Amino acid sequence: MTNFHEQSSLDRHVTQTLENINTFIDGEGLKRKRLEKRLGMSESNFSDYLNGKRSNILDFSVKLAEVLGLD
Numbered sequence: 698m699t700n701f702h703e704q705s706s707l708d709r710h711v712t713q714t715l716e717n718i719n720t721f722i723d724g725e726g727l728k729r730k731r732l733e734k735r736l737g738m739s740e741s742n743f744s745d746y747l748n749g750k751r752s753n754i755l756d757f758s759v760k761l762a763e764v765l766g767l768d
Contacts, residue, residue: 711754718758719747727765735764 722729733743745751 711749714754714758715747715749718761722747732761732764736760 721727722732729743730740733740736743742751746754746757751757
């Protein structure tokens, strides 16, 4: 079981990871619709991941990196 401090730290890492992903997508001029299609997910699911509304951010990050050829 994780304690409050560990959970808070995890939340900060997830938030930072999502900020980095969004900054990268915007900075590279990538089209979200193309990424959604390449990832095989709906617009709402993709948006939920990018906005931290879904868990499994690590799996999403890995899948995104693979699609972008960054693995």
